[in-house]
Amino acid sequence: MDATPSRRRVRRSLTLLAAGACVIALAGGCAGSGTAPSAAPARQQAVVSRTSDALEDQYQAVIKDVLPSVVQVGAGDSLGSGIVYDDQGHIVTNAHVVGRKKTFDVSGATGEKVLKASLVSSYPEQDLAVIKLDDTPEGLRPAKFGQTEEVEVGQIVLAMGSPLGLSSSVTQGIVSAVGRTVSEGGSDGGTGATLADMVQTSAAINPGNSGGALVNLDSEVIGIPTLAATDSQQGGGAAPGIGFAIPVSMVRTVADQIIKNGKVTDSGRAALDITGRTVVDSSYKPAGVAIVSVSKGGAASKAGLRVGDVITRIDGTRVTTITSLSEVLADEKPGRKVSVTYTRSGSKKTADVTLGEI
Incomplete structure (x- = not known):
């Protein structure tokens, strides 16, 4: 039987520590009944030590479970990370890791020989891609994937990948927030996508971590680390302790469609079916966002919007830039009817638009 402490046992140890501290305080006469016995601090320290050892053991068990499923992906001159998705040799990673490449060098955490892989499909709109090993080695270990709805703020998480080319690296933090909507830059190696429902984490995420694994203490992948926040006041450098991971529900949705159909057939992402540009x-x-082109038969076209209209609001949310429009749409679903406020030839107008799909 596996003797590795479970998260439940760690939590129980923490509870016992709190209870033990209370008993020691009472024995020491916190109501003025005497002095604490000299052995009390030693007993308390022993409980703290056992709890710390149990948590450390659990970290090591998670790393041992998951790290063999995390690989380094070489795409030409760039390096990123990936996760073994199934025993057929499929690996899920970020679209910005694969870029425009079609073939890749893949190496695992255990230092085995470099394997060749080919692109199955890339989906830049969600910054996800699937590649497949040309030859699937024996003993390939797929990762275990968790459930997005079970991710909670405060959970301890580990980020695994190849930051700065340092393969098999692990960093630790917590889930800082869930449900974040963020936009990637398009000029700094990102896809320019706007991503919804992201998991924010304090675990360090650096270049090369992209496409790797964000893992809970049950050895389950709960997200794919994708980008770190930048601080404009620090010259655009990384903001320490603020990173974002694509939630596992979206990872599975996209990967499953790519593996089955060779492409994403149902994105679940809303669209106005326009191209636009920010106006000042x-x-x-x-x-606002000026409409540059309208897809024939698309959502905006059906609602009567046309080239030259300037979109300023979606329902009650103000739209000032193409990024803010993307963020609003990222939180919507295809088929939902929204009220679009826009100006045409200086006059304010509204239209009810049934959203399309990316």
Whole structure:
């Protein structure tokens, strides 16, 4: 039987520590009944030590379970990470890791020889891609994937990947927030996508971590680390302790479709079926999104929107830039009817639009 402590046992140890501390305090006469016995601090320290050892053991068990399923992906001159998705040799990673490459060098955590892989399909709209090993080695270990709805703020997580080319690296943190909507830069190696329902984590995420695994203490992948926040006041450098991972529900949705159909057939992402650009007002501040083109038969076209209209609101949410429009749509679902406020030839108008799908 596996003797590795479970998360439940670690939590029980923590509870016993709190209870033990209370008993020691009472024995020491916190109501003025005497002095604490000299052995009390030693007993308390022993409980703390056992709890710390149990948590450390659990970290090591998780790393031993999951790290063999995390690989380094070489795409030309760039390096990223990936997760073994199934025993057929499929590996899921970020679209910005594969870029425009079709073939890749894959190496595992255990230092075995470099394997060749080929692109199955890339889906930049969600910054996900699937590649497949040309020859599937024996003993390939797929990762275990968790459930997005079970991810909670405060959970301890480990990020595994190849930051800065340092393969098999592990960092530790917590889930800082869930449900974040963030936009990637398009000029710094990202896809320019707007991503919804992201998991925010304090675990360090650096270049090369992209496509790797964000893992809970049950050895389950709960997300794919994708980008770190940047601090404009620090010259655009990384903001320590603020990273984002694509939630496991989206990872599985996209990967399963790519593996089955060779492409994403049902994105679940809402669209207006337009292209647009940010416009500014007389003070040179962003003031809306001008429609540059409208897809024939698309959502905007059916609602009567046309080239030159400037979108300023979706329902009650103000739209000032193409990024803010993308963020609003990322939180919507195809088929939902929204009210679009726009200006045409200086006149304010509204239209009810049934959203399409990316």
